[in-house]
Amino acid sequence: MKENNNLYLIERQNRILNLLKERKRVTVKDLSNFFKISEVTVRNDLKELARSGKIIRTHGGAIYLDNSETEGIYNYRKSQNVAQKRKIAKLASTLINDGEVVFIDASTTASHIIPYLYDKMELTVVTNSIEVAHTLAIS
Numbered sequence: 839m840k841e842n843n844n845l846y847l848i849e850r851q852n853r854i855l856n857l858l859k860e861r862k863r864v865t866v867k868d869l870s871n872f873f874k875i876s877e878v879t880v881r882n883d884l885k886e887l888a889r890s891g892k893i894i895r896t897h898g899g900a901i902y903l904d905n906s907e908t909e910g911i912y913n914y915r916k917s918q919n920v921a922q923k924r925k926i927a928k929l930a931s932t933l934i935n936d937g938e939v940v941f942i943d944a945s946t947t948a949s950h951i952i953p954y955l956y957d958k959m960e961l962t963v964v965t966n967s968i969e970v971a972h973t974l975a976i977s
Contacts, residue, residue, distance in 0.1 A: 847883075851887055853873070854884070854887065861902075866884070926947055927951040936960060939963075940963050942970050943965070944965070944967035944970070948967070949969055949973075952974065
């Protein structure tokens with residue numbers, strides 16, 4: 839029985855994803871009505887689809903982004919609030935000491951810390967960001 843439930847869940851999430859591909863944006867209420875399921879179930883499905891990186895959750899719904907759109911959004915976000923991001927990065931860098939291990943994620947704010955790390959000695963940086971790894975490798 840549990841296997842059938844999992845198959846139904848996967849099928850429903852695939853149908854939600856296909857609908858999102860077609861419409862680009864949907865609301866929880868629309869999905870609930872369309873699939874005749876509760877809004878709680880829709881939210882759980884959207885949460886799982888977002889966790890797997892297939893969609894982006896919005897207030898009250900979701901949007902579908904293909905890979906080219908995702909890159910465009912990242913570049914847009916990277917260009918927003920640059921002065922504030924640099925201030926945050928500069929302040930955060932004061933908390934990092936020589937010889938420490940630091941994790942820098944792939945967020946647009948975290949990448950601004952790199953210039954403030956060059957004077958640190960024997961620093962180990964762990965990252966999931968190709969941009970951060972590339973910038974550190976060429977410096």
